[in-house]
Amino acid sequence: MNKIKQSLISIIILLFWIMSIIDFFGAFKFNIALSDLFVILLGIIYLIDIRQFRFKKDFPHWWYFFLLLVALFISNIAALCFKDINAVGTMGIVSEIIKFLIIGVYFFVGYNSFSDQKSFNKIIKIWIIGLWLNIMLGLLVQFNYFLGNNILWHNTISTNDRFLGGFTDANLAGTYLTLSFFIVIIFIKLYRSKIYQLVGFITLVLTVFCIFMTQSRGSLAGFLVALGLYTLWNIKKLYKLVILILPLLLIVYFGFVDVDYTLFDESLLTSIEERLESAIQGEGQFLIRKNLSLASLRMGLDHPLLGVGRGNFILNSKPYIDELYDKRDDFIYNESIRSLPHNTFAGIFAEMGLIGLTIFSSIFILLLYKMWNNKNKINTVFFFALIGFGIQSLVLSLENFRGLWLLMGILFILQEIDIDISEEVQGVNINRGVIAYGVISLMVFSGLYIDVARKIPKKIVVGDEELVYSIDAKEQNQTYLLEYSLEDKAKDGTTCIQVYEKFPDGTESLLYQYQYTNANGIGKLSLERSKNVNNYIIKLKGIYNNENEYGKIKLSSLRYKIGDKVYPLHEYKYMPTWLEKIFIQKQWIWKKDIKYSIVEKSFPVWLSENIQLHDIKVNNEDITFYMSSQALVQEDKSLILEYQVDNINKSLSENHSFMRTYLINPKTSTWEIGKEYEFTIPLEGSGEDYKLQAYLNGSNDKKFPIGIFTPDSDSLVDYLNAVTHNQLVLISIKDEGTVGLTPEVTDAMRKLGFECLLKGKYRWSYLAIGGKIEGIGVIESLDDAALELKLNKGSKLGNITIPFELHMKSAGFDTGNISSIVIDGHEYSQNERGMNIVVYDLNKKEVVDSTYFDTHLSIYR
Structure with a gap:
């Protein structure tokens, strides 16, 4: 029996990271792990x-x-008794009880996972095997996502553009990787053979890489703080090792950048940078987490003894x-009111x-007390892992995470068993192996650096100060x-380009x-x-109506071409100026064309988990989709x-993009299964000329590129300009009708006598x-x-x-959501x-037309 128990415990530790969100009877959803079956x-x-x-x-x-x-049960019963508290029903309480029972079971599994040095070594090795499986699966799925093949093999919260491994949420994956990093350090200290040491160091590097790939800012902050403190604590023992690892980290970084820019158009690195930038600036998810934390504290202070009930x-x-955030219609507010405390x-x-x-x-207090009293070598490592968890717990809800328990x-069981690990890191001697490692590392790094340096431009920030570039045209x-490739993220800014x-x-x-x-x-x-031109002069300037948005207009590329030769006007991100001049002269820079056309895909393709195209x-009038x-x-x-x-220079309006939705x-x-529609x-x-993509609602990670077309459908501008001098125009907006409006529409409406002060009047x-x-x-x-x-018949205008x-009505989405124009009943x-x-x-004394334009999306019908 004991062998069966230990086998099952090993399988649980190996597989607990394989999870999926399951909807039970439509009553409640659960994060279910594959290991639960073995539990x-x-x-x-x-x-x-x-x-x-x-x-x-x-x-x-x-x-x-x-x-x-007991505390959960009492707090939820109390919540049901107070009218000012909104409480979950019986099924909700049962759901929360099950979650606490699950973490108790996983604590029990961990506590009974080993009984001596030998079995402890085995458990650590099993954890490392599970970590490798998690890393390989996660990277496979994530890279496939950015190659256009989204592998949907389980229900998740986060999408596959972030590292998930087998988890349902990138934040859980980040916490798991942070804890695993320090377990890998234990593994290196336990297994002293050269092969195990090499595996351990490679695992450390991959684990760090995957933490960055989760794009979880809370996980990254907790990991970096814990790693920094651990390094400082052990600096005398680790400095030689750190020196050797640095080249490997640089190779991994430049390799990642090269693959990302070459295969994924820098979408991975851009996503990571944007998430980190929003956190530094206190925007986006950072603001959401701040709202949730403050709301949690205030809610607790209003109900200090028992709270509002678990799950409420x-x-x-x-x-x-x-009270904290006075904006009712934006992403921050909507995410805040529907999120867990984080x-x-x-x-x-x-x-x-x-x-x-x-x-x-x-x-946690009891564990820290025991670890303090038992100041052995292994506790020191795990102490820094707990520091990482502590920081991550400030921005993540981790109380139900199986891996933590x-x-x-x-x-806890470790405090009761004497486990021996080596304190000293093996000395690094300057021998032929180290010299060979240095030479090979330098060669690999140099090759990657040159390839990356010739590819990636430094983004040009367009600001109040005019930027001037010159092209020699004498010859x-x-x-x-x-x-040039323009990226405008300013809500209220203008870019001016003159040649x-x-x-x-x-x-x-x-x-x-x-x-x-925009x-x-x-x-x-x-x-x-x-013949008479010496130079072409390009002048760039940004006008910001909000100083807080300064720097949000950028050019990611600025260059000119003569035949098949490319001459960049921008600087390169990783290349010094003197080297850039040589690369341009020799035409060694990467001549990747800016993508205008859309690559064709072979059929069939998946538009969602179950629907195939x-x-x-x-043609230039309509599109027909064949689906099943x-x-x-x-x-x-x-x-x-x-x-x-x-x-964008061919665009007749400021609206360079729009979407249309069709049921x-x-x-x-x-639909019948398998039948084509x-x-x-x-x-x-x-x-x-429009680049056109299609996707199903709820599946915008599966955008299907169609191609470039030049449609010529009726626009609201054409319609209003076609109104004759003997015609009355009656307009009523329903739901929302302002976002898609353009200056051309405003001009056409003013010809009809309207002021058209609709800009910014969302859902008015x-x-x-x-x-x-x-x-x-x-x-x-x-x-x-x-x-x-x-208006009565005979009224004067x-x-x-x-x-x-005449009887007219108009109501935005929040105030009635109706349009009505009733003439003579x-x-x-x-x-x-x-x-x-x-x-x-x-003249005709009759209605000659009735139509609508969905001006929330565009000015076309």
């Missing part, structure tokens, strides 16, 4: 062998988990978030009060092509001038051959088309009556509340007499999202 088998074995079980010997800390359950934080957090100890305080927090913290059980005998011809007498003539607002894309300008047919489902689809899916101009017909919930939708846009109500009629008294109402207008009874409004428009001809 059940282990429980059965213990029941069969119940006579051998002794609480004092096998589970002396049962009291802790018993008290946790989300149900009660909104009033606290409202602070382990503050969350326990909010939900279980001081009583629950005291009980929960007691096990496995380790806690291991650490020009063919056309130059100027290209001048400079003549021999020093005078300049403006050749091109463009202004961009443009992200490629700009191309043709500089035709001219078999073929697609497209491989399993029953529970919801009715919509197909989303994403338009982006191929060259698939027949509805996907009615076709779905045709119109192409929209006018007079521009809007009613308007106007036209190109001399002497008309224009009516225009705009409010964040619902609007209603009634300036010099115009209304020949009908008949409803003419389409009552769709955006601008609903009715045109009445005064």
